[in-house]
Amino acid sequence: MSDATSHATTGAGTLSAVGHHDDHHGHHHGNFWTTYVFSTDHKVIAKQFLITGIIMAIIGIGMSTLFRLQLAFPDTSFAILEALLGKWAPDGKLDPNFYLSLVTMHGTFMVFFVLTAGLSGTFSNFLIPLQIGARDMASGFMNMLSYWFFFASSVIMVSSLFVETGPAGGGWTIYPPLSALPQAMPGSGMGMTLWLVAMTLFIASSLLGSINYITTVMNLRTQGMTFDRLPLTIWAFFLTAVIGVLSFPVLFSAALLLMFDRLLGTSFYLSDIFIGGELLHYQGGSPILFQHLFWFLGHPEVYIVLLPALGISSEVISVHARKPIFGYKAMIGSMVGIAFLSFIVWAHHMFVTGMNPFLGTVFMLFTLVIAVPSAIKAFNYITTLWKGNIRFTPPMLFAIGLVSLFITGGITGIFLGNAALDIPLHDTYFVTAHFHLVMGSASAFGLFAGVYHWFPKMFGRMMNKRLGYIHFWLTFTSLYLVFFPMHFMGLGGVARHYWSQSAFTFMEVFMPLQGFITIAAIIGFFGQFIFLYNFFSSIFIGKKASLNPWQANTLEWTTPRVPGHGNWPGDIPHVYRWPYDYSKPGVKEDYLPQHIPDAEIEYEEGFPKPATMPTPATPAQKPEVKEEAED
Amino acid sequence: MDGTTLISVAQVFLGIILLLVSLNLYLILRLKEIDPFGSWNPNKINAGLFMVFLVGGLIAAYASTQAWSEHLIFFQPAVSEHGLEIDRMMRNTMGIALFVTVLTNILLFYYAWRYQAKPGRKALYYPHNNRLEVVWTVVPAVVLTLLVFDGVGVWHNIMDEAPEDSIQIEVNGKQFDWTVRYPGADMEYGETHVSFIDEISTNTLGFNFEDKRGHDDLVVREIHVPVNKDVNMTIRSRDVLHSATLAHFRVKMDAVPGMPTSFHFKPLVTTAEMRQRTGNPDFNYEMSCQQICGGGHWNMRLVVVVESEAEYNAWIAQQQPFYAQWQEMNGANNTAEAQPEGASSDAVAIASIATAQ
Numbered sequence: 008m009s010d011a012t013s014h015a016t017t018g019a020g021t022l023s024a025v026g027h028h029d030d031h032h033g034h035h036h037g038n039f040w041t042t043y044v045f046s047t048d049h050k051v052i053a054k055q056f057l058i059t060g061i062i063m064a065i066i067g068i069g070m071s072t073l074f075r076l077q078l079a080f081p082d083t084s085f086a087i088l089e090a091l092l093g094k095w096a097p098d099g100k101l102d103p104n105f106y107l108s109l110v111t112m113h114g115t116f117m118v119f120f121v122l123t124a125g126l127s128g129t130f131s132n133f134l135i136p137l138q139i140g141a142r143d144m145a146s147g148f149m150n151m152l153s154y155w156f157f158f159a160s161s162v163i164m165v166s167s168l169f170v171e172t173g174p175a176g177g178g179w180t181i182y183p184p185l186s187a188l189p190q191a192m193p194g195s196g197m198g199m200t201l202w203l204v205a206m207t208l209f210i211a212s213s214l215l216g217s218i219n220y221i222t223t224v225m226n227l228r229t230q231g232m233t234f235d236r237l238p239l240t241i242w243a244f245f246l247t248a249v250i251g252v253l254s255f256p257v258l259f260s261a262a263l264l265l266m267f268d269r270l271l272g273t274s275f276y277l278s279d280i281f282i283g284g285e286l287l288h289y290q291g292g293s294p295i296l297f298q299h300l301f302w303f304l305g306h307p308e309v310y311i312v313l314l315p316a317l318g319i320s321s322e323v324i325s326v327h328a329r330k331p332i333f334g335y336k337a338m339i340g341s342m343v344g345i346a347f348l349s350f351i352v353w354a355h356h357m358f359v360t361g362m363n364p365f366l367g368t369v370f371m372l373f374t375l376v377i378a379v380p381s382a383i384k385a386f387n388y389i390t391t392l393w394k395g396n397i398r399f400t401p402p403m404l405f406a407i408g409l410v411s412l413f414i415t416g417g418i419t420g421i422f423l424g425n426a427a428l429d430i431p432l433h434d435t436y437f438v439t440a441h442f443h444l445v446m447g448s449a450s451a452f453g454l455f456a457g458v459y460h461w462f463p464k465m466f467g468r469m470m471n472k473r474l475g476y477i478h479f480w481l482t483f484t485s486l487y488l489v490f491f492p493m494h495f496m497g498l499g500g501v502a503r504h505y506w507s508q509s510a511f512t513f514m515e516v517f518m519p520l521q522g523f524i525t526i527a528a529i530i531g532f533f534g535q536f537i538f539l540y541n542f543f544s545s546i547f548i549g550k551k552a553s554l555n556p557w558q559a560n561t562l563e564w565t566t567p568r569v570p571g572h573g574n575w576p577g578d579i580p581h582v583y584r585w586p587y588d589y590s591k592p593g594v595k596e597d598y599l600p601q602h603i604p605d606a607e608i609e610y611e612e613g614f615p616k617p618a619t620m621p622t623p624a625t626p627a628q629k630p631e632v633k634e635e636a637e638d
Numbered sequence: 639m640d641g642t643t644l645i646s647v648a649q650v651f652l653g654i655i656l657l658l659v660s661l662n663l664y665l666i667l668r669l670k671e672i673d674p675f676g677s678w679n680p681n682k683i684n685a686g687l688f689m690v691f692l693v694g695g696l697i698a699a700y701a702s703t704q705a706w707s708e709h710l711i712f713f714q715p716a717v718s719e720h721g722l723e724i725d726r727m728m729r730n731t732m733g734i735a736l737f738v739t740v741l742t743n744i745l746l747f748y749y750a751w752r753y754q755a756k757p758g759r760k761a762l763y764y765p766h767n768n769r770l771e772v773v774w775t776v777v778p779a780v781v782l783t784l785l786v787f788d789g790v791g792v793w794h795n796i797m798d799e800a801p802e803d804s805i806q807i808e809v810n811g812k813q814f815d816w817t818v819r820y821p822g823a824d825m826e827y828g829e830t831h832v833s834f835i836d837e838i839s840t841n842t843l844g845f846n847f848e849d850k851r852g853h854d855d856l857v858v859r860e861i862h863v864p865v866n867k868d869v870n871m872t873i874r875s876r877d878v879l880h881s882a883t884l885a886h887f888r889v890k891m892d893a894v895p896g897m898p899t900s901f902h903f904k905p906l907v908t909t910a911e912m913r914q915r916t917g918n919p920d921f922n923y924e925m926s927c928q929q930i931c932g933g934g935h936w937n938m939r940l941v942v943v944v945e946s947e948a949e950y951n952a953w954i955a956q957q958q959p960f961y962a963q964w965q966e967m968n969g970a971n972n973t974a975e976a977q978p979e980g981a982s983s984d985a986v987a988i989a990s991i992a993t994a995q
Contacts, residue, residue: 080645103933178930184895185878185931191813192932278896281832281844282813282877294879294894328753330761337771359881360892360929361899364797368790375782375789382778383771385742390770392749394762399684399754407688407750414742418735425785427724427792428731431712431888434881434928473662476680480687481655487695492702498710500885502928505936511924513885516709526648533652537659590761597760 045155047147048572052154053133054465057458059161060125061539066165067116072525072532074109077101079518079525081507095173103506107176108194110504112168114179115202119209120164122312122450124157127251130315130457131220131244133465137563138238140229140580142573145222149215156212160205167201175202178504180305183276183297187268190283200269203262210259217248217255224248229562231582235339236601238561238586239332242339243318246346247311253350254307261300268292298360302353309446310349314342316453317384317413320406322586323456324388326559327403328395329597331587334387341380341387348377358426359433367426374424378417385414396590396597400557401475402460408483409452415487416444419494434504437497440490448486455482458542463556467569468549474541478534485531492520560586560600685754692747696740711885717912717923717944719904720796721888727788734781800870800902805863808872809925810843811880811893814934816925817843820856822959828852832876832895839968844876847961857960861925861942863905864950870902881929884942886912892929905944912944 046052073092076085077100084099095105132150136143144150167174176194177186181202189196224237224245237245264275268289276297277289325332332338354362354370388410397403419441422428432438455478462470501514508514508521555564565580580602588599593614707713716725753761808819808827821827828851834844845852863869873882875893882901883890891901913921927938945953 083645103936107930107933107935182879182930188878191878279832280877280895281835284837286833286835291896293897295897328761329755331763331765333764334766334771336766359890360879361894361897364793367793367797371789371793372786375786376779378782379775379779383775386770386774389742389745389749390764392746392753394764395749395753396755396759396761397681397685397750397753399681404684407746410746411743414746415739418739421735421782421785422728422731425727425731425789427789427796428727430796430890431721431724431728431885433890434883472680474659476684477659477662484691491699495702495706495710498712499706500711500883502883502926502936504930506933507936510937510939511926512920512922513709513711513924514926520706526651529648530651530655533655540663587765590763592763 045151047143047151049132049136049144049147049150050465050570050574052150053129055154056124056128056132056157057465059158060121060129060454061542063116063120063161063165064125065535065539067113067121068532068535070109070113070116072529074101074106074113075525075528077106077506079522081509101506104176104193105173106506107178107192107504108173108198111176111178111181111194112164112174115164115175117447118179118308118312119206120161122447122454123213123308124209126450126454126457127244127247127311127315128154128157128216129454130240130319130461131216131248133461134238134240134563135220135223135244136227137464137566137570137574138241138561139224139227139232140562140575140582141223141227142575142579144219145227146219149219153212153215153219156208156215160208160212163201163205163208167198167205170197170201172196172198174198180298180301181265182301183265183268183294184280184282187265187277188280188282188287189269200266203266203269206262207259210255210262213251213255217251220244220248221252229579229582232601235336236582236585238318239321239335239338239342240315240318242342243314243321246342247314250307250314250346250349251311254304254311257300258304261297261304264300265297295357295360295362298357298362299354302356303350305356306353307349309442310345312446312450313453314345316409316450316456317342319453319457319460320388320409322561323402323406323460324391324410325587325589326460326557327398327400327406328392329398329589330391330395331589332387333390333393334383335585335587337383338387341383344380345377348373348380352377352424355424355426355429358429371424371426375421377424378421381413381417381420385410385417400459401470401472401479402456402557404476404479404483405452405456405459408479409449409456412444412449412452412486416441416446416449416490420445431500432497434502435497436493436501436503439503440493440497443490443493444486448490455479455538460557461563462542462545462549463552464563464566464570466546466549467552468545469552469556470545470549471541474537478537478541481534481537482531485527485534488527489524489531492524496520555600558596558598560588560598562601565600565602681754681756685751688747689751692744695743712888716886716888717905717907718887718889719906720792721886721903722906723792723795724888727785727792730788731785734785796901800900801868804868804870804902806870806872807861807863808874809861809882809893809940811873811875811882811927811931811938812842812877813932814927814938816859816882816927816938816940818858818861818940819843819960820858820954820957821851822854822856824851824854826851827872828855835876840964843960845960845964847964853961854959855961856954856957857963858957859940861940862950862953863942863944864947865905865908865944867947868902868904870900873899873901878931879929880927880931880938883926883928884923885926886923887942890928908944908946909942910945 043051073088076088086099088096088101089099092105095102172193174194175181175186175198176192185191186195186199224241267273268275268277274289274292276294277292280287280289321332321338352370352374354366355374358367419437423432423438423441459470459475496517499513499517501508501517508518552568554568562580566574567576582601583604584599584601586601590597591599593610595609595611599608712728716722806821806825810817810819819827829846829849830844831846832844834846835841843857871882873891873893875895877895880893881890882893887903887905889901889903891899893899909923913919923942923944925940925942927935
């Protein structure tokens with residue numbers, strides 16, 4: 008550890024030494040390995056996170072189409088299942104245990120590897136230094152470690168798909184005793200051990216990353232970049248990192264104790280068990296304890312996934328609607344509120360697990376309170392669009408889609424957060440619909456919006472717009488077609504995690520709906536190949552991007568087309584205003600970048616400059632003062 | 639629609655998509671100069687598509703709700719007393735949720751369409767309005783406060799202690815079935831513990847037979863409860879987590895190894911009445927497991943019979959206590975002829991299944 012620390016300080020030292028007049032640092036010093044593989048450059052690390060995330064997403068979404076085939080057509084034999092899965096799909100039909108393994112791994116891949124590391128890892132790394140005006144992260148070395156821990160974790164998690172007893176199968180929440188006892192199901196054997204090892208590395212990666220993000224945002228902002236001038240993306244990444252640092256260690260402890268129960272025979276989570284024809288020695292543990300520890304991370308995790316997407320959409324909507332984000336401070340306040348509340352609502356996942364009912368009351372209260380900041384955000388997005396001048400670019404489409412999914416998916420939270428209503432709805436498809444819309448789809452849309460928006464800065468080229476449109480409409484429609492009908496199944500009492508609905512008459516009537524959903528899911532899955540093609544081909548053959556293709560205000564667009572190591576060849580620009588001065592009255596262009604001093608603003612002809620505008624060139628002046636002057 | 643039709647529909651769709659995509663790719667890569675879409679204004683098209691999506695989506699949502707509502711058992715009246723309270727809250731919450739979702743989605747898509755970029759237009763510089771912010775902070779807060787107050791009251795009534803004179807039943811989950819125990823004439827359960835489980839002698843619940851209170855306990859494979867009487871259900875598990883779920887009754891509680899849980903409810907509609915109401919002579923209330931518990935999770939079905947008190951008493955009287963069965967099974971005459979008569983043959987059948995496992 009001390010070794011890592013010393014490296015980290017050296018890394019930071021190098022960076023500050025790089026300092027101001029650094030035209031040609033970086034590529035000269037490194038060979039292929041240090042430039043592209045073991046790079047400490049935040050932009051390269053961001054791309055590494057993105058590419059790894061995309062690979063994990065292909066596997067994760069691919070698994071969901073496989074088990075959707077089983078759900079929709081339990082009696083049909085699919086040659087593809089047998090070809091892909093071998094002994095786990097005898098006669099082309101999925102084995103019930105392996106069905107659960109697929110569901111588990113789909114959840115694990117998507118929640119942790121795609122929407123946590125893929126989203127936060129990519130955009131926190133890429134945007135924090137660029138948008139706050141820093142040469143790199145506070146510790147480039149720690150940043151590199153963060154990626155390589157994540158990479159190792161991904162490799163182990165993927166390799167667990169190939170062990171003889173199959174990958175972990177107890178659900179992504181890995182509740183013991185099911186996950187603790189190899190006798191309980193094949194998926195609780197070697198696959199589960201690898202799951203725990205992979206998650207431990209993942210947590211290490213997440214902590215290394217988060218501490219770095221926090222430190223960077225706190226210490227490396229350029230001159231004039233006060234906290235109330237930070238883009239909302241940075242606020243979102245910052246709060247996400249804070250949540251991560253406070254909650255991931257608790258998952259680590261939960262996983263560690265589970266490991267003890269599995270390997271050393273301790274009884275933290277286990278008691279009074281007779282399974283597989285034998286009585287086990289465990290005494291005095293409580294499975295509920297694990298659930299408390301798990302959801303202490305698990306619920307904040309939802310916001311670790313969602314907040315970056317909300318930050319990205321705030322920025323994207325403002326830029327492409329050519330209008331300041333409505334209620335900048337309210338947006339920050341609601342994100343802080345959500346971040347805080349996310350720590351005191353975890354037990355709403357446990358209303359009917361046998362937890363003391365009194366706790367249900369408390370957690371119901373806090374849970375429904377979360378709807379207030381969420382409502383503020385939704386209304387602020389809509390008001391930002393009002394009287395805007397909306398450019399329908401692919402990132403904007405995804406950002407608008409995100410708001411719709413966020414509302415439609417989020418509103419069902421007031422059912423599930425209400426303990427009494429949770430009794431019938433818990434662990435039905437209603438829950439599946441809820442979190443896939445609000446956490447899964449909305450966050451994925453944040454990822455897409457971010458990729459389309461910042462692709463020109465990442466690779467210096469534009470993605471094809473028209474393929475972007477097709478990709479958006481296909482994805483948006485198929486997501487609604489997949490997840491909206493699931494509300495019906497949930498209201499019909501259909502349970503989640505069911506290999507087949509044939510055993511219960513009230514569930515069996517929904518089989519046609521399962522078929523419909525599967526078709527929509529497969530169409531949506533194949534729609535993603537349009538994105539993949541667009542992404543990878545645009546890296547090489549995309550149209551060359553201009554310096555500021557979206558005419559945005561933030562600092563990353565002041566760098567060269569493809570920024571080198573250190574980001575700005577000359578001095579780091581200073582910041583003179585907040586990032587959302589779009590369509591400001593009197594200003595010639597419809598945007599006013601953060602780095603333009605007031606004295607250099609170009610005004611419209613005939614605009615009575617001195618009368619309504621404040622005196623120029625006082626960097627400390629806040630934008631709010633100007634607005635009040637106009638009111 | 640059966641599987642094959644759906645698959646062919648999917649194939650057609652996929653074909654169309656592939657065609658569109660390849661056409662587009664061809665145009666981009668080869669024929670830029672005769673691009674037929676070149677003159678299309680993406681702002682107009684995408685903004686228009688948002689309106690199409692909104693209108694189409696609302697129609698589809700309404701139509702599909704109509705089509706499926708008869709199967710949505712949480713839209714049918716609950717068949718338990720507390721369930722009716724839950725239904726009332728469900729209706730209120732649903733009303734609010736629908737109103738908010740539809741309104742905000744309409745505003746979102748309408749504004750997107752209405753304010754598409756046009757040459758020469760400039761957006762309104764409108765960075766904040768504290769009065770508006772206060773409105774949409776306070777209104778949701780008040781609405782949610784009302785929901786919370788309502789919810790807390792209902793939740794407490796449901797989770798309160800069961801009435802003294804409740805019918806006692808105990809459901810025992812294991813991979814992958816349920817076993818039901820009644821306390822018998824003395825109204826008290828005998829002691830059970832996992833350490834007493836002996837599958838060979840069919841003692842799958844782990845009775846401690848030294849505890850005489852357990853000698854009259856009934857062990858069966860169906861829940862029978864009288865209508866309009868409080869039922870206190872104790873829920874146990876001997877291996878992993880399960881969840882005893884009675885969807886029609888709005889009952890759900892996890893079965894936790896090492897920690898018995900409970901849920902009490904009052905059934906209001908008998909199985910016979912429900913068969914008339916649904917027009918389905920084979921209708922049965924069903925208990926399912928809704929906490930992932932392994933490969934057989936999907937198949938932990940238990941039939942629940944709600945009947946008149948007379949029918950219930952008659953059914954109870956037919957049952958032979960488990961202890962007697964166990965003695966017969968493991969006593970001197972441990973042969974097939976020792977099978978008791980009547981309804982309790984069910985229990986013996988179960989026992990033999992358990993032994994086979």
